[in-house]
Amino acid sequence: MVELCSFLQEIVEQLTQVEGLCQELRRCVMRDVSTVQQALSSPCLLFETPELTIDVSLQGREHFVHPSTVFKELYPASMNDIRMWNIREMRICIEWGKTFDAYQRLSHFDQFALVRNFAFAFNLLNRVFYSPDHGPDKIVFQNGAFIMRQPQQQVNFCLTIFVQLSGCRPIYTRQMDEIMLPFRRLQLSVSEFATFKAALFFNPDALDLSNQAKPDVYEERNKYLSALFTCITNKLGMAAGVQKYGSLLMMTASIQVIFDFEF
Template identity: 30%
Template sequence: MTGPASANSNSSQPEECCLVCQDISTGYHYGVPSCNGCKTFFRRTIMKNQTFQCQFQKKCPVDKSVRCACRHCRFEKCLQVGMDRNAIQQNRDPIGYTKRTRRYPPVKKIEASEECSPSMVSETDRNEDTALSFLSLTEAKCCALRLSEYLPSRTLLEAVISPCLLMDEVFMAEKAVLSPRHTISNTRFATQTDYHYWHERDWFVMIEWAKTLPVFQSLPFPDKLALLRHSAITYPSLVHVFNSPDHGPDTIVFPDGAYFDRTPEPTRPLGFNKKKYQMLDQLLKPMRTMEIDMTEFAAFKAIFFLNPDADDVDANAKKMLSDGRSAITNALYRYMVKKKGPEDAGDRFGRLLLLGTVLATMAVEMKEAVLVADFFDQIQFSTFAKQLLFGIKTESDI
């Protein structure tokens, strides 16, 4: 029996997710619930007998935001979740157009003829592009605040709940002024004090930057802290690499002239030396080779920060973070198409997003190194750093 009651019952059932990328499934394809994008990708790979190479350690993330980044890991994920290559029939599964009925569209490819046609740009695209432009402008403000003399003394709680300084035009005009001590006159090898100083500055700017993100502002307070903690270990590394002046392929220079390179530092914990080499080989080199601009960096930083898989993030927050991340990846891809053209944009887009795998690996290893260093008192963390890295007991009191 069918009728209104039956229809309402069916519409209230939870929608299945694609087992490959966690997007909305459009049905069972080749044995498993999957979206049209992953179904088509799997079919095309089998029909064309394609093989792919992973640029990293065959551990690239595969979700609806970055599923196009590494085709090797995406295909392996298809096989892992049970897609059956024997279910593909050449006479019934030609390689061609399939109707898309998904709720959340994948990153949309832009044809060259569409680039200058405003009438073909949807309102959603315009909103996403506006948000990307805002990220780029905000990144310039972050650089100004980072190079200023201003560095408040406050607890993590005070930092998160206080008004955003980057959005305060009066404050930025008066305080975000280049400090003479943050200009390079002579270079010198960085000391432990230098590392501490620039990490503290970058954490301060990270929190102010996070407060400019609408998704972050809409989250409950515990989820805000969870996101900040998740990025705290690797955020400074990303900023150091992008903002370092070019003094050679194996050198990162802080704004005050302190630098580090491949020189071994036996006084530092072993894990920190390993992190240094990872920064030089897996972040600095590819970012310099790609010549990433401010807009691309701002987008990538936001995509990595808005991680729905961050520890201790609530289930409701995961959906918000995933949607926010998808909007930025869509806008970033369109930006790259306009900058490099449709043919080169896909490769560039994938190479940039895969740097997130490097950061994720570094985050796991550095978390262990930080815990060991703190346990054996190898590093004297400030109170603020301990609150950010290890947590604070009064979170639930806010």
């Protein structure tokens, strides 16, 4: 039992380290790839972050060509900001997936199936978890771009700005209410968040995942669920830990509903 707990704790520690590398990679200039398959087959960028340069190409509020990844000030997000972060998170999801040995053992077909199934959730989860807390009605990206809950016509900016905002879309309200605020109430740690994501990523029911891969993916999911349970209960004790663990797992339904709403 002690050996099992130690093994699961090592898993959590490794996931936490990788999560830190993902945070670093979000700020960096990444080599261009033309296809998802090219990204899947290239060496993992996460382990090259010390050699990558910080993306400071453009800063300030006039982010209409290529927004910076570096925070300078809070400003209303344009579609360029949202598009840039969506693309960046998709790439980071691929690089993150490569850090799992079980993922690397899968065929490229099955690797693509898992990434395609999880990429939106990966983007959504990171967006709300890492959003600095500026109240319950605002999602803030790493570079200071923010999305408001309120409708566009209530935001007092010039027309050239507000026609590009996405704050009025119901999908963002759901992200705030059903993911961001529950995360904050649960006081989710980085380690818990990283392990939760790993458990969601290895989805044996992912669309187009081969029957041959399903047992291995199922086993990986159980491993990360066990690691998550151990991580939480070791910190909070069994009673409070079970409650937090259960609350977190119940959020998977909301994540799936938001995914279905978007697509």
